[in-house]
Amino acid sequence: MKIALLGLGTVGTGVVDVLGSNREKIAGLTGESLTISHVLVNDINKKRGSGLDGAVITDDIEKIIEDDTIDIVIEVMGGIERTKNILKAFLEKGVHVISANKDMLAEHIDELVETANENNAQLLYEASVAGGIPVIHGIEHSLNSNQITKVMGILNGTTNYILSKMTIDGWDYNRALDDAKEKGYAEADPTNDVEGIDAQRKIVLLSRLAYGRTVDIGTVPVSGISGVDITDIENAARENLTLKLLGKSEYRDGALSISVEPVLLPSDHQLAGVNYEKNAVFVNGNAVGEAMFYGPGAGSLETASAVVSDLINAVRSKDSRHKNFAPDAPAAVENGSGMNEYYIRIKSSGADDNLPAVLDELSIGFSRIDTESDFVIRTGPTESSRIDELKQNDAVDVAAAYQIDGVE
Amino acid sequence: MKIALLGLGTVGTGVVDVLGSNREKIAGLTGESLTISHVLVNDINKKRGSGLDGAVITDDIEKIIEDDTIDIVIEVMGGIERTKNILKAFLEKGVHVISANKDMLAEHIDELVETANENNAQLLYEASVAGGIPVIHGIEHSLNSNQITKVMGILNGTTNYILSKMTIDGWDYNRALDDAKEKGYAEADPTNDVEGIDAQRKIVLLSRLAYGRTVDIGTVPVSGISGVDITDIENAARENLTLKLLGKSEYRDGALSISVEPVLLPSDHQLAGVNYEKNAVFVNGNAVGEAMFYGPGAGSLETASAVVSDLINAVRSKDSRHKNFAPDAPAAVENGSGMNEYYIRIKSSGADDNLPAVLDELSIGFSRIDTESDFVIRTGPTESSRIDELKQNDAVDVAAAYQIDGVE
Structure with missing residues (x-):
């Protein structure tokens, strides 16, 4: 041939x-x-x-x-x-x-x-x-017996390398980025990687296949890692949480939530241990439960x-009568409808005493994470709209807010 | 149909x-x-x-x-x-x-x-x-572009549950086994699981497919976990090593080495983080490098x-003209030919001073692991036959010897 x-x-x-x-x-x-x-x-x-x-x-x-x-x-x-x-x-x-x-x-x-x-x-x-990770084939031909409810992946080696260097070696973002460039993991203009655009394309392709619905890339919110502060990685480590840039989607009752963003995972979660340039995709299905595919996200061979x-x-299979999978309808994207825990760091000011009141007003339950500076909390299950309201509240200066996922 | x-x-x-x-x-x-x-x-x-x-x-x-x-x-x-x-x-x-x-x-x-x-x-x-882990399909249809050189898997949930309880919670073997029985992870007669017989069958099936050679189950040495002492798990943890029962095979230059045995892995190795009843299979191929499939090793759904x-x-694929994979020759099993690092614990006695001389005589290079009792070492790369000779040496009482794998 x-x-x-x-x-x-x-x-x-x-x-x-x-x-x-x-x-x-x-x-x-x-x-x-x-x-x-x-x-x-x-x-x-x-x-x-x-x-x-x-x-x-x-x-x-x-x-x-x-x-x-x-x-x-x-x-x-x-x-x-x-x-x-x-x-x-x-x-x-x-x-x-x-x-x-x-x-x-x-x-x-x-x-x-x-x-x-x-x-x-x-x-x-x-x-x-x-x-090289066989996740497309895996979803299409091995987990095909399942209705898939969630896909969560470390889909970009450049950003995972940078975050690993920050987490494991304590380097700041710029030093880790420079090192990634030197090692050939990041391009001279790293925008597509560090801003999550590369991962966005991949979570679109995975979600389309997993849920059997077409996914318009324009509906997928993206937040990259260029704004990640080592302070938050260190604070989270004290809570046994690890920051990863995840392409992430869930499909429940016909509604798709999908995003690319830095997410905190329990440090003993399988994805949290995927470091440096490696990639991995975690899949939940209604029969298999949790499965993960791990391996190299890039490279020539x-x-x-x-x-x-x-x-x-x-x-x-060239003589097979089977057609390529074609979704028959677009997914209804409904981001922000679920409840999640969050890590939030609010810049310190003389007004710290008022913060609990502000959070209480928004019905955001929380426990405080002990840090040397700033007001750092871990919330209870909260709607993302509440977090948006908090960010927009003039009385507080939210320096970082990350969703916490993978908590059993 | x-x-x-x-x-x-x-x-x-x-x-x-x-x-x-x-x-x-x-x-x-x-x-x-x-x-x-x-x-x-x-x-x-x-x-x-x-x-x-x-x-x-x-x-x-x-x-x-x-x-x-x-x-x-x-x-x-x-x-x-x-x-x-x-x-x-x-x-x-x-x-x-x-x-x-x-x-x-x-x-x-x-x-x-x-x-x-x-x-x-x-x-x-x-x-x-x-x-539920799609590793058979994965090797046959996704890593089929590779010559596979190594397969290493946590293939039995019962033993992984027991070892996880010993490692994470510090329980001794019997307490962990009883707990596994209570939770339904171990049968009343747990022999097939704890002695590695279940894992032996699985590594035979995986190796046959991975290397394209028939594998006679009688050629696969098996060592289970019933003799594992919590002392060794604790000593190994101090070296950042984690004990797992692995089905393990390598195929190089036409020779197959294959076994089921407790093996120490670096604690940041992907397989070392697979805990409790979960299973995972690590595969090395000449194109993909390292890949891993993770998920549930048992359960109804x-x-x-x-x-x-x-x-x-x-x-x-019922109309496909393709046949089931059939190996055309048996594998030549040659266990013990490779070089590996080992963890060895030798029971203390008044003759401790002579141990370095015994090890030197067998050309076993080592560094000592600091423990409160016994003489515990980590060897340099050593042939398994040297370890066998050490075990047979009347002057020393080898209480435990585990291969160390996955060191980069």
């Missing part, structure tokens, strides 16, 4: 490596000889490694789209609108598509699935969420593991 | 519940109406719950085997030889089989797969290892989650 590889960057190179190293096993599983026949690159003059002998290396996508011998396309080139149109052109020809492109899929997966299903093509995208797994599965 | 359910105990009842609760989702995924048409029970007079309206409830297995309308059999009744023969009879008729029976599969899976493949039937067994997932996948 002939494969076109669109993109030969970190992941594309990994795909070539894995197909080479594990050729014999893959041939045994698929019963097919898989050949990369075409590679789309930006610079056709750049020197390439081995593993691509005989492949057409081109910067002309039209040439690849027009070639009728291609069975499967692997897209690891990035980009949104143009890339979507390219993949649509392949799907319209009945070519199977494997994509690692979360940015594009979070916007356009439903459109692409529709085209795929009209043309009996498969669209697989394991590598788009949490790198690591992400290629997911891409090549999709490739093997696409080849093995 | 018609399903025969063999066994209506804890897991069988869970299967009926999950099929009922999630009927709509399952019908959507399979495009089929799935009906339990036959149930095999021991006592046909016992009162049954709902969800089985119209099913033939019988204690006569021949009646079910002879019925040609059955498409799929779910076996959750236990037993080894007789059960294997029953399932073989179904497979010979081309009926798909789903089994949660690790005891039987660890002995007979290769024979059943051969029969299944000769008759275009599927044999699925997700629930047989680690309950939890295990049914895996059974019903197999059912959905069996129905969805």
